[in-house]
Amino acid sequence: MKFSLVLSIFLLSLLLSCSSKHEAPAVVADTTKTAHKDSVKHPAKVEHRVDSTSFVDPHMAGRCVCVSLCGVDSRLNDGVRHADANHVIKFWLDSGAVEIIDIPRDTPMDAGLDSNLNILTNVRANRGRKVYLDSVAKIARCKKIDYYCEVGFSQALGVLELLGHKDDAAQTLRALRSRQGFDAGDFQRCFNQGNFIAQVLTRHFSTTTGWFRDPVLRAALLLAETNMPLDTIKSICDKLAAKGFPDNGKCYVHIMPNFGYHLKAYDFDDAEHVKAINQQIDARLERAGVTQGAPTASDYANQLETIIQRATADTAKAPKSCIAKLRRIYDQRAWMQLQDASKRSDAVKRICTMLVTSYTKTHQSKEALEVTAFYEQQRQLFE
Numbered sequence: 001m002k003f004s005l006v007l008s009i010f011l012l013s014l015l016l017s018c019s020s021k022h023e024a025p026a027v028v029a030d031t032t033k034t035a036h037k038d039s040v041k042h043p044a045k046v047e048h049r050v051d052s053t054s055f056v057d058p059h060m061a062g063r064c065v066c067v068s069l070c071g072v073d074s075r076l077n078d079g080v081r082h083a084d085a086n087h088v089i090k091f092w093l094d095s096g097a098v099e100i101i102d103i104p105r106d107t108p109m110d111a112g113l114d115s116n117l118n119i120l121t122n123v124r125a126n127r128g129r130k131v132y133l134d135s136v137a138k139i140a141r142c143k144k145i146d147y148y149c150e151v152g153f154s155q156a157l158g159v160l161e162l163l164g165h166k167d168d169a170a171q172t173l174r175a176l177r178s179r180q181g182f183d184a185g186d187f188q189r190c191f192n193q194g195n196f197i198a199q200v201l202t203r204h205f206s207t208t209t210g211w212f213r214d215p216v217l218r219a220a221l222l223l224a225e226t227n228m229p230l231d232t233i234k235s236i237c238d239k240l241a242a243k244g245f246p247d248n249g250k251c252y253v254h255i256m257p258n259f260g261y262h263l264k265a266y267d268f269d270d271a272e273h274v275k276a277i278n279q280q281i282d283a284r285l286e287r288a289g290v291t292q293g294a295p296t297a298s299d300y301a302n303q304l305e306t307i308i309q310r311a312t313a314d315t316a317k318a319p320k321s322c323i324a325k326l327r328r329i330y331d332q333r334a335w336m337q338l339q340d341a342s343k344r345s346d347a348v349k350r351i352c353t354m355l356v357t358s359y360t361k362t363h364q365s366k367e368a369l370e371v372t373a374f375y376e377q378q379r380q381l382f383e
């Protein structure tokens with residue numbers, strides 16, 4: 001089953017249908033300046049065209065579907081969602097092209113706060129998803145965002161494991177999330193993430209057109225919070241393939257608003273390369289005297305267990321309270337951060353069982369059925 005799950009992260013971004021049309025944006029002039037020099041010892045390997053100066057293929061036109069891919073920074077059981085990673089993926093259906101637009105989190109945007117806090121990352125947290133989608137559409141020059149996909153830290157970690165990063169998932173995610181390790185800071189970080197998506201797209205696209213693609217797609221949908229149905233995803237895979245993607249080379253990555261510098265495209269499939277990036281991050285943090293205060297894996301496991309135990313006490317007599325305690329960690333797929341497979345399996349079973357029981361007691365049959373269906377698919381696909 002692991003092979004059939006390899007495209008999960010690609011499908012987190014390939015969540016669209018074929019319903020809307022947009023005109024191709026005007027070609028932005030190349031304003032390349034002196035490149036930043038990040039000294040990772042392994043050379044980059046790329047199989048797609050990358051250009052951080054907002055290059056756009058002038059031949060892209062016709063039907064285009066815009067999808068927002070947002071990585072939300074929300075701590076365990078915390079309802080506040082900052083938009084830490086922001087990407088808009090344009091699928092040009094008539095051209096068979098994919099355009100990945102990376103948007104820095106600190107891009108100025110009205111978040112309804114004091115002037116120095118009016119940046120994109122706070123729009124999602126303070127004004128909600130709708131305003132956030134309108135904001136990224138404006139930056140990416142879309143008439144509208146057709147579909148959205150959101151993933152948190154736990155979901156992203158699970159995706160990386162499914163892609164084969166079983167032993168180095170945390171290190172790979174750290175390399176993709178870091179901005180301290182590069183001269184260009186958040187610009188390089190969001191560009192790294194865009195290139196990672198492009199690498200998965202171009203290297204594994206053929207898996208989505210095989211006879212076994214349904215379990216691949218269903219696995220992806222389990223990990224993301226999205227408004228896309230399965231059938232439309234299958235439709236777009238077929239349409240891209242019919243236009244020669246990815247062999248036609250039409251996969252582009254760039255930053256908007258225009259950054260003006262060429263940035264390096266790193267290969268995140270190379271474990272040694274990921275290791276070198278993490279060493280670079282460590283060295284820069286040490287020189288800057290920055291202490292890393294992230295909780296340990298043991299701390300996280302204890303925090304999650306505390307939440308589950310408190311909910312257990314409410315299951316019998318206070319089902320509404322039980323739901324309030326568990327629903328958010330269920331939506332976060334919080335168990336994916338547990339390193340021990342047996343503890344992970346036990347946690348998801350306990351969370352889902354208590355939610356189903358509590359929803360049933362409060363006469364919320366629809367929610368109970370949804371959680372039941374999720375657990376069965378989770379167990380079959382991941383365990």
